[in-house]
Amino acid sequence: MRVYFDVSALRRTKWGEYAVRFLFGGAITLIAGILAKQYGPVFGGLFLAFPAIFPSSVTLIEKHEREKKQNAGIPRTIRGRLAAALDARGTAMGGIGLACFGLVVWKLLPVWKPAPVLFVALVVWFAVSFLIWRARKFHLMR
Amino acid sequence: MLQYLFRFVVGGLIVSAFAALGGTVKPKSFAGLFGAAPSVALATLGLTIQASGKQFASTEARSMIAGALAFCFYACVSHYLLAKRRLSAAAVSIGGLGLWLIAALGAWLLVLKQ
Numbered sequence: 001m002r003v004y005f006d007v008s009a010l011r012r013t014k015w016g017e018y019a020v021r022f023l024f025g026g027a028i029t030l031i032a033g034i035l036a037k038q039y040g041p042v043f044g045g046l047f048l049a050f051p052a053i054f055p056s057s058v059t060l061i062e063k064h065e066r067e068k069k070q071n072a073g074i075p076r077t078i079r080g081r082l083a084a085a086l087d088a089r090g091t092a093m094g095g096i097g098l099a100c101f102g103l104v105v106w107k108l109l110p111v112w113k114p115a116p117v118l119f120v121a122l123v124v125w126f127a128v129s130f131l132i133w134r135a136r137k138f139h140l141m142r
Numbered sequence: 143m144l145q146y147l148f149r150f151v152v153g154g155l156i157v158s159a160f161a162a163l164g165g166t167v168k169p170k171s172f173a174g175l176f177g178a179a180p181s182v183a184l185a186t187l188g189l190t191i192q193a194s195g196k197q198f199a200s201t202e203a204r205s206m207i208a209g210a211l212a213f214c215f216y217a218c219v220s221h222y223l224l225a226k227r228r229l230s231a232a233a234v235s236i237g238g239l240g241l242w243l244i245a246a247l248g249a250w251l252l253v254l255k256q
Contacts, residue, residue, distance in 0.1 A: 001169055001172075003167060003168070003169070003172050004167070004168055005166050005167055005168075005252050006166055006168050009165050009166050010162060010165065010166060012255060013162075013165060014199060016163075018158060018159065019214065020160045021154075021157060021158045022154035022157070022158045023154065023156070024157070024201035025153050025154045025155075025156065025158060025161075025181065025182070025185075026149075026150035026153045026154030026157070027153075027222075028148070028151055028157070028182055028212075029150065029152065029154070029156075029157070029182050029186055030149050030150045030153060030154065031152020032182055032186050033146075033149050033186055033189065034146075035185075035191070036174055036190065036194075036198075036202060036234065041194075041198050041199070041202040041205065041251070042201060042202075042204075042205050042254050042255070043200065043205070043210040043250060043254075044202060044204025044205070044252075045202030045203060045204065045206045045209065045220075046205050046206070046208060046209040046212075046246045046247070046249075046250055047182070047209065047222075048180075048182055048183040048186055048202060048205075048206040048209060049180075049182070049183065049204070049206045049207075049208075049209030049210040049211075049212070049213050049233075049246075050182055051213055051217075051239065051242055051243075052181055053160055053161045053175070053176065053178075053179060053181060053184050054158045054177035054178065054213075054217065055163060055232075055235035055236055055237060055238075055239065056161065057161060057165070057173075057174075057177050058220070058224070058234070058235045059168065059176070059231045059232045059235060059236075060165075061175075061217055061243040062230070062231035062232075071195065076250075079188060080231070081224050081225075081229070081230070081231060082224070082225065083170055084223050084224050084234075085220075085224035086169075086171045086174065086197020086246040087170050087171070087173060087174040087177060088174060088177075088217050088218075088220040088221035088224055088225075088234075088244050089171050089174060089175035089217075089221045089225075090170070090171040090172055090173060090174020090176075090177065090222075091175070091178045091213075091217040092166040092174075092175045092177040092214050092217035092218045092221060093174070093175060093178075094174065094177060094178030094179065094217075095178045095210055095211070095213040095214030095215075095217050096210075096214055097178065098176070098178045098179075098180055098183075098206075098213060098214075099148035099181065099206075099207045099210035099211050099214070101180045101206075101208055101210070102167060102183070102195070102203045102204070102206035102207040102209075103203075103207055103223045105183075105187065105199070105200065105206070106200055106201075106203040106206075106207065107195050107205035109191075109199055109200040109203065110196055110197060110200050111153035114187075114191045114196065114199075115189065118184065118187060118188065121180070122180065122184070125179070127176075129175040129178070130175070133171065133175060134173055138183055138202045139230075
């Protein structure tokens with residue numbers, strides 16, 4: 001299956017929806033910092049993996065798919081929920097990549113400079129997530 | 143106060159950027175990968191290294207692994223409830239945050255706190 005960009009999807013998202021994501025993301029980052037300062041890095045670190053993007057993404061996917069079907073004259077549909085389920089499956093794979101991101105930072109940060117560590121960790125997150133996704137697609141096609 | 147505001151703005155921007163990127167890629171299962179992007183971690187770790195040092199940030203990253211595995215569990219349960227039970231995405235994803243918190247706190251109590 002081919003991976004591609006559909007920039008028109010950005011226009012379907014309303015400014016209010018962008019604002020909610022910004023406020024939620026900002027609030028979570030702030031809370032994660034405050035918790036680490038208050039209760040220490042062992043407890044505060046849990047919140048570095050807080051699901052800040054997923055809830056709004058799946059909610060918007062369901063809403064946009066439902067609106068698309070309603071515009072096509074289909075008032076009731078489960079397609080939105082099935083599309084959201086596909087997104088959730090991808091997110092579960094990304095969660096494993098996220099754990100690998102944490103592993104790289106944990107092991108390399110004490111010995112390397114911060115910027116390369118964060119860059120390598122980001123590459124590892126994407127590579128692991130992509131390989132799991134690709135392996136599943138390959139398994140389904142066989 | 144200014145430091146908190148800076149953290150809020152940086153976090154908001156990075157989370158929004160990853161969310162927008164995830165919204166533009168297709169197919170949907172691939173776009174889902176970006177739902178678990180390390181957005182909060184990227185926003186937080188850089189600022190934490192500056193403020194508290196590399197060792198503090200490294201310890202945070204170790205706990206992040208447990209949080210990420212809890213996230214993976216939460217996403218799997220969400221997938222099941224959306225695909226098989228056909229529940230609404232808002233109810234599943236927002237209600238499921240409690241599940242993430244329980245799983246992450248459980249890992250903290252059983253493994254990390256020792």
